[in-house]
Amino acid sequence: MKRQNNPDRTALICAVDLLARQDHSEARLRQKLATRKYSQEDIDEAIAKLKKYNYLNDERACSNQFDLMYQSERYSVRQICAKLFNLGFEEQLINKCKPESCEEHEELTAVRLLQMKFKKPTDVKKMQQFLYTRGFDYSVITSAVDKFKIDVENDLVE
Numbered sequence: 001m002k003r004q005n006n007p008d009r010t011a012l013i014c015a016v017d018l019l020a021r022q023d024h025s026e027a028r029l030r031q032k033l034a035t036r037k038y039s040q041e042d043i044d045e046a047i048a049k050l051k052k053y054n055y056l057n058d059e060r061a062c063s064n065q066f067d068l069m070y071q072s073e074r075y076s077v078r079q080i081c082a083k084l085f086n087l088g089f090e091e092q093l094i095n096k097c098k099p100e101s102c103e104e105h106e107e108l109t110a111v112r113l114l115q116m117k118f119k120k121p122t123d124v125k126k127m128q129q130f131l132y133t134r135g136f137d138y139s140v141i142t143s144a145v146d147k148f149k150i151d152v153e154n155d156l157v158e
Contacts, residue, residue, distance in 0.1 A: 010042065010046070011033050011036075011038040011039075011042040011043050011045070011046040012042075012045070012046040012049055012050070014033060014038070015029055015046045015047070015050055015056075016055065018032055019050070019055055019056065023061035023065065024056075024061065024087075024088070025058050025062070025087055025088035025089045026047060026056060027089075028088035029047065029050075029056065030043055033046065058089060058090070059093060059096075062084060062089045062093045062096075062097055063096075063097050065084060065087070065089075066080055066084060066097035066098075067097075069083065070099075073105075073108065073112050074112075075109070075134070075135075076106060076110070076134050076135035076136045077098060077102050077106060078136070078137075079134055079135035081094050081095075081098070084097075103140065106136060106140045107140050107144050107147070110131050110136050110140055110141065110144035111144045111148050111151070113130070113134065114127055114130070114131070114145065114148040115148065115151075117130055118130075118148075120152055121148065121149045121152055124145055127145050127148070128141050128145060131145070
């Protein structure tokens with residue numbers, strides 16, 4: 001069913017509808033409202049009300065989205081940070097969400113991605129390139145590729 005633009009729909013109502021579906025950063029919400037042709041004054045007023053009632057909270061939204069991506073074990077921490085930055089979150093806020101030590105998690109994630117992409121070890125450079133494009137550090141890449149090769153060899157022996 002196609003939605004029709006309602007001229008009586010305020011920026012606040014539109015913003016609440018957007019936030020009901022997904023958390024957004026203030027910058028991203030401003031951008032979405034601007035593309036819907038709301039005036040800057042209406043957007044500012046809507047954002048102020050949303051902040052007042054704590055419907056719009058960049059710190060909470062950034063933390064929730066970081067945790068969601070981190071728990072999914074499909075992204076490196078560097079890739080998560082880039083995605084959040086592209087969603088309009090400030091770098092300082094993103095850095096607050098990062099765990100202090102995440103090398104073990106990064107390696108497990110890298111191995112998991114290799115297992116999903118490659119059923120058996122192929123060219124080492126190809127596997128390294130795959131992980132590099134996903135934002136993993138070189139030390140994590142080399143240890144993950146080695147662990148993946150060992151795991152596959154052990155599975156073949158059993």
